[in-house]
Amino acid sequence: xxxxxxxxxxxxxxxxxxxxxxxxxxxxxxxxxxxxxxxxxxxxxxxxxxxxxxxxxxxxxxxxxxxxxxxxxxxxxxxxxxxxxxxxxxxxxxxxxxxxxxxxxxxxxxxxxxxxxxxxxxxxxxxxxxxxxxxxxxxxxxxxxxxxxxxxxxxxxxxxxxxxxxxxxxxxxxxxxxxxxxxxxxxxxxxxxxxxxxxxxxxxxxxxxxxxxxxxxxxxxxxxxxxxxxxxxxxxxxxxxxxxxxxxxxxxxxxxxxxxxxxxxxxxxxxxxxxxxxxxxxxxxxxxxxxxxxxxxxxxxxxxx
Numbered sequence: 001x002x003x004x005x006x007x008x009x010x011x012x013x014x015x016x017x018x019x020x021x022x023x024x025x026x027x028x029x030x031x032x033x034x035x036x037x038x039x040x041x042x043x044x045x046x047x048x049x050x051x052x053x054x055x056x057x058x059x060x061x062x063x064x065x066x067x068x069x070x071x072x073x074x075x076x077x078x079x080x081x082x083x084x085x086x087x088x089x090x091x092x093x094x095x096x097x098x099x100x101x102x103x104x105x106x107x108x109x110x111x112x113x114x115x116x117x118x119x120x121x122x123x124x125x126x127x128x129x130x131x132x133x134x135x136x137x138x139x140x141x142x143x144x145x146x147x148x149x150x151x152x153x154x155x156x157x158x159x160x161x162x163x164x165x166x167x168x169x170x171x172x173x174x175x176x177x178x179x180x181x182x183x184x185x186x187x188x189x190x191x192x193x194x195x196x197x198x199x200x201x202x203x204x205x206x207x208x209x210x211x212x213x214x215x216x217x218x219x220x221x222x223x224x225x226x227x228x229x230x231x232x233x234x235x236x237x238x239x240x241x242x243x244x245x246x247x248x249x250x251x252x253x254x255x256x257x258x259x260x261x262x263x264x265x266x267x268x269x270x271x272x273x274x275x276x277x278x279x280x281x282x283x284x285x286x287x288x289x290x291x292x293x294x295x296x297x298x299x300x301x302x303x304x305x
Contacts, residue, residue: 007104007105007106008033008094008105008106008107009033009034009035009079009105009106009107009108010027010032010033010034010107010108010109010300011023011027011032011033011034011035011107011108011109011110011111011296011300012034012035012036012037012095012097012105012107012109012110012111013034013035013036013037013110013111013113014037014085014088014097014110014111014112014113014114014239014241015036015037015038015112015113015114015115015238015239015273015275016036016037016038016069016080016113017038017042017065017113017115017273017285018064018065018068018273018282018285018286018289019113019115019272019273019274019285019286019288019289019292020036020038020111020113020272020273020289021036021065021068021069021072021289022068022272022285022286022287022288022289022290022293023111023113023272023289023290023292023293023296024036024072024075024078024289024293025068025071025072025075025290025293026289026290026292026293026294026297027077027078027293027296027297028072028075028077028078029075030293030294030297031077032077032296032297032300033077034077034078034079035078035079035081035105035107036072036078036079036080036081037081037083037084037085037097037099037105038080038081038082038083039082039083039084040082041238042061042065042115043115043116043117043118043131043238043274043280044061044131044282045061045062045131046130046131046132046211047061047131047132047140048060048132049061050064050140050282051140051141051143051144052139052140052281052282052283053281053282053283054283056282061282064282081099081103083099083100083101083103084099084100085097085098085099085100085239085241086098086099086100086241087241087244088110088241088244088245089244089245090245090268091106093108094106094107094108095107095108095109095110095245095268095269097110097241108268108300108303109268109269109270109296109299109300110245110268110269110270111262111269111270111271111272111292111293111296112239112241112242112256112264112269112270112271112272112275113271113272113273113275113285113289113292114237114238114239114241114273114275115238115273115274115275116235116236116237116238116274116275116280117235117236117237117238118130118136118233118234118235119233119234119235119236120233121233123203123204123205123206124204124205124206125205125206125207125208126206128206128208128211129206129208129211129212129213129229130211131211132210132211132212133208133211133212133213133227133228133229134153134206134213134228134229134230134231135228135229135230135231136230136231136232136233136280137280137281138165138166138168138169138230139281140281141228142166142168142169142170143169145169145170145227145228146169146170147169147170147171147172148170148172148227148228149170149172149174149225149226149227150166150169150170150172150173150174150226150227150228150229150230151173151174151175151176151216151224151226151228151229151230152166152173152174152175152176152229152230152231153176153178153203153229153230153231154175154176154177154231154232155177155178155179155181155182155183156182156183158232159175159177159183160183160187160190160191162230162232163175163191163196166230167194171194171195173194173196174196174197174198174199174224174226175191175196175197175198175199176199176203176216176229177198177199177200178200178202178203179200179202180200181198181200183198199218199224201218201219201220201222202218202219203216203217203218203219204217204218204219204221205217206229207223213226213227213228213229216229235253235254236254237249237254237256237275238275239275242256242264242269242271242275245266245269246265246266247264247265247266247269247271248264248265253278255275255276255277255278256271256275256276257276258270258271258272258276261291261295262276262288262291262292262295262296263295268299270292270295270296271292272285272288272289272291272292273285273288273289276288
């Protein structure tokens, strides 16, 4: 297929949230021609406010992203495309990316900043509360719930370790094991020392108002009122193109495997942000994106010199 010159970029960035936009700014300031392709579905889209982010603490995530896009697009070599990349391949010296609208773009290098998809349990009300009052990160939300009555939805070793962490913010914690508790006798002794209630009854639903949790309803129709619940969900890659390109994924959680320069195991393909790590915070994604942008530029310089 003949390649239109205006559709050939130095770098295509798949994913236009914090990591992707940070990389784009670095590349734009390096005079690189960049295309950002973004589907508009960041994992924190339901979160009302962003926290633990200096200069933006307490702002709406959407406002932070909108301002970032505005600033990035001030660099004339950067293009932002609203759409979804669905496939990719290497064609001679260039990478080819296909969108769901059958648009085809080419680039010397690729950066995946596509984040992760949270697989939410099919419990009534859970998805409505996700990111608002059912939460995954105490560093992002714990301060606002300090000393409140909170719950942890989990079991076994995960629950034991997570509650140890949550005790830093609140001593009023209830474990919702959603079935028979699998903690060891030693772990139960520790929980008893901190007066942690354990409810084994299976959950029927989460009663809420616009995502703000009111109470948890159990199968026996009993309820418990909680300000919020923390939990860990199963995760999967938001984008399968790295796997299509044969990038190695980590064995433990299926993250895109990268080296210290944000390079994947496929030459010319880089990754940054949540798709590479369990440390899912905005500042971390920004840092990885900035680093990826610099590393991409240096690799291009090395090839051009």
